[in-house]
Amino acid sequence: MSTVTPIQPRSGFTRMDNDLYEALIGAELSGRELRVALAIHRQTAGYNMESACIAASYIAQMSGIRREDVSRAISELLRQGVINREGGSRSPIGFAPVGEWKIDKKNTHPNKPKGAPQCGVSSTSNVAFLPHNKERNTNTTPDGVVADAERQPVEPKATRQKLTVDACPYQAIVDLYHQALPELPAVAILNPGRKRTLQSRWRESDVHRDLGFWADYFFQVKTSDFLMGRVPGRNGSKAFRATFDWLIAPSNFVKVVEGNYHA
Structure with missing residues (x-):
């Protein structure tokens, strides 16, 4: 069958x-x-x-x-x-x-053959045993009193390497904003506060650490009548229009990415 x-x-x-x-x-x-x-x-x-x-x-x-x-x-x-x-x-x-295709190499820790453990050999047994990490050589007097002890050198602990994150390209992101959204208020000063907010968005996800993502993000803003100020305000009020600071603020950023914004 x-x-x-x-x-x-x-x-x-x-x-x-x-x-x-x-x-x-x-x-x-x-x-x-x-x-x-x-x-x-x-x-x-x-x-x-x-x-x-x-x-x-x-x-x-x-x-x-x-x-x-x-x-x-x-x-x-x-x-x-x-x-x-x-x-x-x-x-x-x-x-x-x-x-x-240019696929990322995600497996950065390939398997390596394990080294054989160091073993001591007993004169009375065929069983191998691991040496105690506190063993040390000692000098004794004829009556058995320890005269001096030579400490085994202690190897320094391996320091952990911190994962480095590419620096946020602040000006490049601002340039993408200006190119995609010339109708919105321009960014005249890239002050420390804006840099900190941009850096937070940049480090939140691997996806955000890509200028292509930001180009798509600002394009998505451009397609929104509400964010571009093309929707009249309620009761004759002035229409809302997004700014650079509004778009990179944490809660607003999530709303735009998820399409969860409305008048």
């Missing part, structure tokens, strides 16, 4: 290019990145399209991954060249040629 499950034409099926299939198998992607990549493939190749406009919320519904995590995974896949997109966060998305 065959163990191969036949394709059911009535329920539909999605064909995957062998090179792409094998590349996804061998790529060192995280679990979320791989699931998002498969969802993108389903929504493109599954409908005989090379690219498609796919909302992060729809992929979240398909995969069971939180929307903000889907957005981060998409940013990582874009950064590593697995997928491509011409334009901002709402432009069509599709797979890039396998030869153009």
Whole structure:
């Protein structure tokens, strides 16, 4: 009896290019990145399209991954060249040629062969035993009194290496803001307070430490009528218009990334 499950034409099926299939198998992607990549493939190749406009919320519904995590995974896949997109966060998305992928090496601690433990040998037994770390040589007098003790040298403890984080490119982020959003108030002074806030956003996630993420972030702002001041205020009040400081503030930053803002 065959163990191969036949394709059911009535329920539909999605064909995957062998090179792409094998590349996804061998790529060192995280679990979320791989699931998002498969969802993108389903929504493109599954409908005989090379690219498609796919909302992060729809992929979240398909995969069971939180929307903000889907957005981060998409940013990582874009950064590593697995997928491509011409334009901002709402432009069509599709797979890039396998030869153009630049996957991060996530396994930075390869397995190394374990060295054999040092053992002492007993003259009365064939069983090897580990030497005691407090053993030391002593000089004794004829009557058995210890005259002097030579301490074994103590090796210095290994110092922990701190993980270094790339410095925040403050001016580059401000330049992206000016390029994408010339309608909003310009940043005239990059003062210490703004630098501290930007650095906090930069260090919050690996996804944020990418200028491509910031370019998409400001593009997303540009597509919002509310954030751009194109929505009239209530009861004749002045329309709200986002500023650079408002966009990089912690709570507002999360709202924009998750699309959870409204008039």
